Amino acid sequence: MAGVQTAVALREQGFTGPVTLIGAEPHQPYDRPPLSKAVLLGKAEGSAFDIDFDSLGVELRLGVEVTGLRPADHEIDTEAGPVPYSTLVVATGAHPLTLPGGEGVPGVHLLRTLDDAGRLGAVLKDRRDVVVVGAGWIGAEFATAAREAGCAVTVIEAADRPLAGALPAEVTVPMARWYAESGAELRLNARVEHIEPGRVVLAEGAGRSGERTALPADAVVVGIGARPATGWLAGSGAALDPDGAITADDRLRTSLPDVYAVGDCASFPSARYGTRLLVHHWDNALQGPRTVAADIVAETARPAAASVGAGEEAGAGAGADAGAGAGGPSPAPYDPVPYFWSEQFGRFVQYAGHHAETDTLLWRGDPADPAWSVLWLRDGAVRALLAVGRPRDLAQGRRLIESGAEVDPAKAADPAVPLKAALR
Numbered sequence: 001m002a003g004v005q006t007a008v009a010l011r012e013q014g015f016t017g018p019v020t021l022i023g024a025e026p027h028q029p030y031d032r033p034p035l036s037k038a039v040l041l042g043k044a045e046g047s048a049f050d051i052d053f054d055s056l057g058v059e060l061r062l063g064v065e066v067t068g069l070r071p072a073d074h075e076i077d078t079e080a081g082p083v084p085y086s087t088l089v090v091a092t093g094a095h096p097l098t099l100p101g102g103e104g105v106p107g108v109h110l111l112r113t114l115d116d117a118g119r120l121g122a123v124l125k126d127r128r129d130v131v132v133v134g135a136g137w138i139g140a141e142f143a144t145a146a147r148e149a150g151c152a153v154t155v156i157e158a159a160d161r162p163l164a165g166a167l168p169a170e171v172t173v174p175m176a177r178w179y180a181e182s183g184a185e186l187r188l189n190a191r192v193e194h195i196e197p198g199r200v201v202l203a204e205g206a207g208r209s210g211e212r213t214a215l216p217a218d219a220v221v222v223g224i225g226a227r228p229a230t231g232w233l234a235g236s237g238a239a240l241d242p243d244g245a246i247t248a249d250d251r252l253r254t255s256l257p258d259v260y261a262v263g264d265c266a267s268f269p270s271a272r273y274g275t276r277l278l279v280h281h282w283d284n285a286l287q288g289p290r291t292v293a294a295d296i297v298a299e300t301a302r303p304a305a306a307s308v309g310a311g312e313e314a315g316a317g318a319g320a321d322a323g324a325g326a327g328g329p330s331p332a333p334y335d336p337v338p339y340f341w342s343e344q345f346g347r348f349v350q351y352a353g354h355h356a357e358t359d360t361l362l363w364r365g366d367p368a369d370p371a372w373s374v375l376w377l378r379d380g381a382v383r384a385l386l387a388v389g390r391p392r393d394l395a396q397g398r399r400l401i402e403s404g405a406e407v408d409p410a411k412a413a414d415p416a417v418p419l420k421a422a423l424r
Contacts, residue, residue, distance in 0.1 A: 001285035002263025003091035004029045004049055007058045009293035019058045022078070026063035027114050033282060035117040036141040037343060041149060042121055046114060066092075069236040071256045087258050087296055090233075090246060091289075094226035094264040094280055099133055105195050108220045111142055120221065124149035128218030131155075131200045133192055135162035135179075139223035140344040143184045153184040154215055156202070158191050165225075168357070171374055171386060174367035178345040195220055226280060228265040241267060245278050250333035251295050252288055260295070262288040272335050273354045273383075281340035294331035337401045350394040353384030353401045364393065365415040373397070373415070380406035380424060396420045 007019050023029065028048040038044040053060055061080075068077040075082045095112075102108045109120050120142070123130065127150045132139045135157035146153045157164070162179075163172045179186035191203040193212065200220055202213045228245045230238075239247045239255035246254055246261040248268050254261050263285040267278040341350045347370075355376035365372030371389030375382055375397065381404050385397035396419040400407065411422035 001031060001282060002093070002289055003089070004051065005286055006089050006091060006262060006289035006292055007053075008051065008056065009289045010296065011056050011058075013290075013293050013297045015293065015297055019056070020061060020083075021053070021058055022061045022064050022066060022083070024063070024065040025113060025115075028062070029060070030114055031282075032112075035114065036111060036138065036145060039114070039117045040111075040121055040124065040142070040145045042125065067232055069233055069238070069256075069259075071236055071238075071259065074258070085258070087299075088260070089292055089296075090230075090254070090259065090261040090265060091263045091285075092229040092232070092265045095229045096222070097225045097227060099192060099195070099220075099222045099224065102192075102195050102220065102222060105220075106197050107218060108195060108222065110222055111138060112226075120219070123219040124151060126218075127151050129154075129216045130219050130221060131215050131217040132221045132223060133200075134223035134225070135159075135186060135188075136166065136223055136225065137163070137340075137342050137344075139221070140178075141342060142221050142223065143179065144182065144344045144346075147182045147184055154217075155179060155184055155186045156190045156192060156200070156215075157186065157188050160188050162186070162188075167386065168361065170361060171367075178347065182345045226264070228278075230265055241276075241278075243278070247276070250335065251331060252292050252334055253295070260292045262292050268334055270335050270354070271333065272337070275354075277338065277354060279338045281338065283339040284336070287336050288334060291331050291334040298331065337398055339398065347388055348391065350387045350391065351384070352394060352398040353382070355384035359383050360409075362409060362413055364390075364413060375407075375412060377407070377409065377412075380409075382407060382412075382419075390415075393419055 003021055003023065007021050010019055031047040031049060034044055034047040039047055064078050064080050066076050066078050070077065074086060075084050076088065096110045110116055111120060124146055129152045130146050132143050132153065132155045135155050139155055140162065143153050143155050161169055161172045162176055176186055193201045193203040198217065200215045200217045204212050227243060230240060230244045230246060237256060241247050246266040248254055248261045248266045250269050252260050252262050252266065252268060264280045267276045270277045337352055338354055339352045341348065359376040359378050362375040362377055364375065373385060373387045373390045373393040376384040382397055382400045385394060387394040400419060406424040407422045408424045411417045412419060
């Protein structure tokens with residue numbers, strides 16, 4: 001997404017030079033959200049972007065893995081040989097984490113790529129017994145699809161609640177019952193000891209009497225998080241944080257000259273939230289490329305050359321030869337209100353903003369109901385919002401976050417009062 005949108009944004013903003021898009025996957029660049037939904041359930045064969053790259057003058061180099069970056073030479077190394085650049089856009093995304101001991105065991109799957117979705121689609125078609133490791137966003141979405149396909153589903157989560165790393169207990173504990181309502185079994189405080197063909201063995205104490213428990217599993221799906229796909233930058237001098245994310249600035253420029261980073265692989269400083277954000281969601285991969293493209297176009301005084309991106313995912317890299325026409329002023333700092341959504345267990349879940357533990361939690365509605373929302377407030381202003389089945393709350397709350405306007409807590413807590421009418 002990030003690589004493709006960078007290439008498209010360059011053309012939309014008047015860039016006229018060569019643009020090269022490099023991706024490690026052999027498939028036409030595709031969108032990811034359908035992989036855990038329509039593609040997984042066999043309702044769609046793929047999710048390729050409806051973009052005519054030829055008419056845009058974008059050269060695709062697919063099935064090419066990038067292995068290194070040599071900034072002093074302005075070249076990237078690929079298995080097909082070196083590729084020169086003058087401006088490089090890194091959009092390599094993230095790698096899903098694997099379960100220790102699960103590598104090479106038959107029936108253990110990840111869900112990140114089109115090929116992953118194809119393999120798992122066959123599992124769902126056969127209505128197999130499925131064990132999902134991790135009750136995060138991807139685990140919940142896959143469990144939803146597996147139940148819809150008629151599979152027996154058990155979800156294992158090491159924490160005491162789903163989405164433990166993303167949302168506070170007050171919010172996620174009520175969400176745990178969604179699993180049972182769908183017919184999936186959710187096992188909390190459970191850890192995998194090891195995986196064998198056909199079964200998952202939980203660590204001691206995970207059983208109902210404290211003994212080890214073995215769960216039948218024709219397939220095991222691991223959804224325990226992801227890390228930025230930046231290992232190929234080793235030795236390049238690019239500044240990375242401890243988790244491997246590229247530490248870009250507020251215009252998504254890296255510590256290396258003429259190198260940008262966008263999407264899941266890069267963090268950026270947010271003046272809005274006073275911290276550095278690493279956002280692994282679709283909207284960030286859509287918004288960030290516009291800032292990158294604007295900055296590249298504005299830097300037309302530099303010598304012309306090529307910009308190339310490299311990726312572990314189809315469409316993960318975007319590049320451009322700096323041959324734009326008239327330059328312009330530097331773009332505004334990149335400081336969006338983060339946004340994402342998830343479809344799970346018959347519910348449409350949306351989140352906007354970024355909350356801290358010290359923010360005040362404010363409920364709009366009862367979590368036992370089909371639709372409700374939660375606000376996070378700081379000094380009277382909305383900092384973040386989670387909406388379950390209340391898209392209007394999300395839309396209006398997002399605008400409140402962007403404006404920084406203060407709200408009346410009593411009005412904001414009343415689900416019958418539109419959020420736009422809850423201003424102080």
